[in-house]
Amino acid sequence: MPARLEDLTPGAVVNGLVPSAPVTVVQAQWHGGNALTLTYRTGDGALRQQLLYRDDEPRLSLDQRPRAYSFDADGALFRLGLEAQRIRLAYLFDPMVAVHTSRIEPLPHQIEAVYGEMLPRQPLRFLLADDPGAGKTIMAGLFIRELIIRGDLKRCLVVAPGSLVEQWQDELAEKFDLAFDIVSRETVENSRTGNPFAERDM
DSSP, rough: BBBGGGGGOOOEEEEEEEEEEEEEEEEEEESSSSSEEEEEOTSSEEEEEEEEGGGGGOOOEESSSSOTTTOOSSSHHEEEHHHHHHHHHHHHHHHTTTHSSSSSSOOOOHHHIIIIIISSSSSSSOOOOOOTSHHHHHHHHHHHHHHHHHHSSSSSOOOOOOGGHHHHHHHHHHHHOOOOOOOOOHHHHHSHHHOOHOOOOO
């Protein structure tokens, strides 16, 4: 990008002052409106000065490559990215992060089943067959949420008894923020592709 003398401000990276190498402006001292003494730093760290006039502008250009450590980005976006990275790695520092981000108070046998038996077995081949009322929905929800947080799960199919399908859907949504769709004959008929499983991840 062509540069005018007014563009030679401290921190600007300029081409054309030394052969085939950009320099960084340290200071610009004006002499009237058509000349300035430019103090700049070369690539090897040496400080130099040069008197420039309007006639020198055609040979000067600003280097638009982003600086590696400019510290001039949007702070809010940086914080957002940092928070996303923290959440993505949360399971490394909190081995039971799904428990602490869900609206449940799990019982000891549920913690043992999910964190002591199921999560350590990858790939998982595990039969969860506790008595009715023992909290299989909570264990399944914890397991699914942990896998999602760790980046190991994107698509999930839950096969539940017909009379309990809506209960499972409600509990997974209410306690774990997991939004599952119920697949029925009507869902298949209304599917654009004829295959609702291809259109929904959960």
